[in-house]
Amino acid sequence: MYNWKEVLNQVNEALAAMPFGRKPAELYAPIRYVLSLGGKRIRPVLMLMAYNLYKEDVGTISSQALAIEIYHNYTLLHDDLMDKADMRRGMPTVHKKWNDNAAILSGDSMLVMAYQYMMKDCPAGKVADVMGLFTETALEIGEGQQYDIEFETRSDVTEDEYIEMIRLKTSVLLACALKIGAVLADAPVRDADRLYRFGESLGLAFQLQDDYLDVYGDPAVFGKKVGGDILCNKKTYMLINALAKARDDDKAALEEWLAKPEGTYAPEEKIRAVTELYNKIGIRELCDRKIRYYFDQAREILAQVDLPDSRKAFLWDMAQSLLGRKA
Amino acid sequence: MYNWKEVLNQVNEALAAMPFGRKPAELYAPIRYVLSLGGKRIRPVLMLMAYNLYKEDVGTISSQALAIEIYHNYTLLHDDLMDKADMRRGMPTVHKKWNDNAAILSGDSMLVMAYQYMMKDCPAGKVADVMGLFTETALEIGEGQQYDIEFETRSDVTEDEYIEMIRLKTSVLLACALKIGAVLADAPVRDADRLYRFGESLGLAFQLQDDYLDVYGDPAVFGKKVGGDILCNKKTYMLINALAKARDDDKAALEEWLAKPEGTYAPEEKIRAVTELYNKIGIRELCDRKIRYYFDQAREILAQVDLPDSRKAFLWDMAQSLLGRKA
Numbered sequence: 001m002y003n004w005k006e007v008l009n010q011v012n013e014a015l016a017a018m019p020f021g022r023k024p025a026e027l028y029a030p031i032r033y034v035l036s037l038g039g040k041r042i043r044p045v046l047m048l049m050a051y052n053l054y055k056e057d058v059g060t061i062s063s064q065a066l067a068i069e070i071y072h073n074y075t076l077l078h079d080d081l082m083d084k085a086d087m088r089r090g091m092p093t094v095h096k097k098w099n100d101n102a103a104i105l106s107g108d109s110m111l112v113m114a115y116q117y118m119m120k121d122c123p124a125g126k127v128a129d130v131m132g133l134f135t136e137t138a139l140e141i142g143e144g145q146q147y148d149i150e151f152e153t154r155s156d157v158t159e160d161e162y163i164e165m166i167r168l169k170t171s172v173l174l175a176c177a178l179k180i181g182a183v184l185a186d187a188p189v190r191d192a193d194r195l196y197r198f199g200e201s202l203g204l205a206f207q208l209q210d211d212y213l214d215v216y217g218d219p220a221v222f223g224k225k226v227g228g229d230i231l232c233n234k235k236t237y238m239l240i241n242a243l244a245k246a247r248d249d250d251k252a253a254l255e256e257w258l259a260k261p262e263g264t265y266a267p268e269e270k271i272r273a274v275t276e277l278y279n280k281i282g283i284r285e286l287c288d289r290k291i292r293y294y295f296d297q298a299r300e301i302l303a304q305v306d307l308p309d310s311r312k313a314f315l316w317d318m319a320q321s322l323l324g325r326k327a
Numbered sequence: 328m329y330n331w332k333e334v335l336n337q338v339n340e341a342l343a344a345m346p347f348g349r350k351p352a353e354l355y356a357p358i359r360y361v362l363s364l365g366g367k368r369i370r371p372v373l374m375l376m377a378y379n380l381y382k383e384d385v386g387t388i389s390s391q392a393l394a395i396e397i398y399h400n401y402t403l404l405h406d407d408l409m410d411k412a413d414m415r416r417g418m419p420t421v422h423k424k425w426n427d428n429a430a431i432l433s434g435d436s437m438l439v440m441a442y443q444y445m446m447k448d449c450p451a452g453k454v455a456d457v458m459g460l461f462t463e464t465a466l467e468i469g470e471g472q473q474y475d476i477e478f479e480t481r482s483d484v485t486e487d488e489y490i491e492m493i494r495l496k497t498s499v500l501l502a503c504a505l506k507i508g509a510v511l512a513d514a515p516v517r518d519a520d521r522l523y524r525f526g527e528s529l530g531l532a533f534q535l536q537d538d539y540l541d542v543y544g545d546p547a548v549f550g551k552k553v554g555g556d557i558l559c560n561k562k563t564y565m566l567i568n569a570l571a572k573a574r575d576d577d578k579a580a581l582e583e584w585l586a587k588p589e590g591t592y593a594p595e596e597k598i599r600a601v602t603e604l605y606n607k608i609g610i611r612e613l614c615d616r617k618i619r620y621y622f623d624q625a626r627e628i629l630a631q632v633d634l635p636d637s638r639k640a641f642l643w644d645m646a647q648s649l650l651g652r653k654a
Binding site for chain 2: 022023024026027077081082085101104105107108109112113115116119124125127128131132135136138139142145146147150218307
């Protein structure tokens with residue numbers, strides 16, 4: 001069995017060995033670029049670790065592991081274009097480094113490559129299950145992105161709607177990665193489904209933690225500037241609950257900050273003020289409890305997977321590491 | 328056996344019956360919209376007709392036929408966005424009717440849906456062949472689109488490069504449609520390959536005819552305004568050859584027209600002048616001969632398919648109808 005750092009090394013080696021011989025070179029340059037920017041490679045690592053719960057020869061499914069990472073990076077590429085984001089992982093995004101059309105077209109080819117790698121050497125008896133799940137997941141992720149876009153212009157987003165959006169946009173891909181790994185390893189159907197639900201809960205905890213760290217993270221560890229969501233009024237778990245729970249003066253103060261035109265205040269001033277309002281309304285504890293809720297849920301579901309705890313230790317270790325928590 | 332008009336009716340019925348129950352509705356509205364705009368449905372019709380060479384139950388592969396039409400319309404949707412085209416089939420394009428992000432995201436979901444339909448009820452023993460060919464074709468089409476974009480800013484595109492670009496951008500999808508139909512009907516491998524090459528030649532003739540009709544077409548029949556390619560200096564087969572073959576005064580006159588800034592002339596004036604230069608240099612006959620060359624090639628390849636001529640009559644009838652020619 002491999003721990004998650006060993007698996008991560010295998011994923012990075014497989015990524016580095018990906019052939020890029022097709023032409024025209026200009027089409028594939030942005031694809032190489034985004035895949036070379038690094039990242040935690042969470043999805044392929046989860047897939048290989050789920051497979052490794054049952055089988056040792058994780059190299060057998062390295063095409064499928066690459067597929068899910070190519071797919072994930074395609075979503076980042078197109079989402080960054082849609083969000084007009086200039087930077088990703090400290091480097092210019094594809095539409096900034098090249099142009100919008102390069103981002104559209106090379107992203108499209110990445111999605112096709114994801115299917116290419118997912119199909120490659122996939123056992124005939126499993127193709128329908130694997131491709132069916134991957135395709136359903138890709139549709140759900142598009143739906144999650146659409147909700148995310150729609151929420152930007154809505155002021156009445158509920159907590160439930162938000163959780164469903166992040167489930168679609170983030171969680172189902174973690175779940176899909178785990179289940180494909182399990183299916184390819186001939187896991188019992190019930191346990192493959194449990195691993196799917198483990199991924200869903202883990203993904204929800206992970207995305208909520210991202211919201212939380214945007215406000216309360218240590219900038220040195222978080223990797224992004226703290227307060228970005230506050231500055232652009234992003235309807236995160238924090239803001240949605242703050243708006244729902246704030247009363248009287250606090251509510252008025254929060255709404256005033258949301259309505260203030262950019263440029264009429266110093267950014268740090270808005271970040272500090274909104275963070276203080278969150279603290280006062282109890283949003284920090286609320287979000288922390290919700291993360292813990294999904295984290296515990298993930299642990300309980302993993303406990304139901306019919307394998308000895310020792311066999312599941314590396315996977316749980318990775319989950320804890322992802323969330324920076326101990327259970 | 329069905330003639331191509333009967334097959335076209337079946338395709339249109341299957342398209343009209345496609346369920347659109349998923350949410351959010353805003354994501355799927357542009358998809359319904361582009362699929363409802365009509366068109367000749369050439370690719371699904373070719374797929375079903377190739378299948379019908381061998382088997383009668385064409386309804387068995389209606390998912391795959393829908394898949395290829397969904398795929399084709401996704402390429403139009405994203406190409407129109409990249410080309411900033413306002414209209415398609417007399418109606419506003421998705422990025423005009425909605426916005427750029429809707430065009431990106433709903434196009435992406437269409438590509439996933441194309442895979443969904445291509446997988447659906449695909450016999451286990453054929454999934455690898457069908458999905459492999461479809462995926463290779465989708466990569467090639469992206470490559471063709473990239474060449475098309477690159478050619479816009481190059482002044483030294485050769486005829487061979489142009490033919491390869493339209494082969495990738497247009498022909499391989501017709502070829503893929505035909506071969507998938509044949510494979511699903513258990514056609515002999517050699518004949519499935521011949522049908523692929525038939526589609527390639529037919530596609531080249533078809534695309535060259537599109538170039539030709541942009542200059543010499545009857546506007547009432549062509550369906551687009553004549554002269555559009557001339558006005559935007561599009562490097563078609565006509566222009567590439569005119570630049571290569573023009574001498575002295577003709578060459579100078581042609582280059583002068585290409586260099587003239589928009590707004591300094593009446594559009595009809597440029598269309599008339601460039602068309603007259605084409606006529607003088609012999610481009611009309613050259614293009615007509617080249618269309619005939621690929622049309623004859625298609626006929627010869629189809630003749631090699633090991634079936635009685637009577638069995639292939641409907642397919643050849645469709646090819647002739649597509650090109651408005653009799654062999």
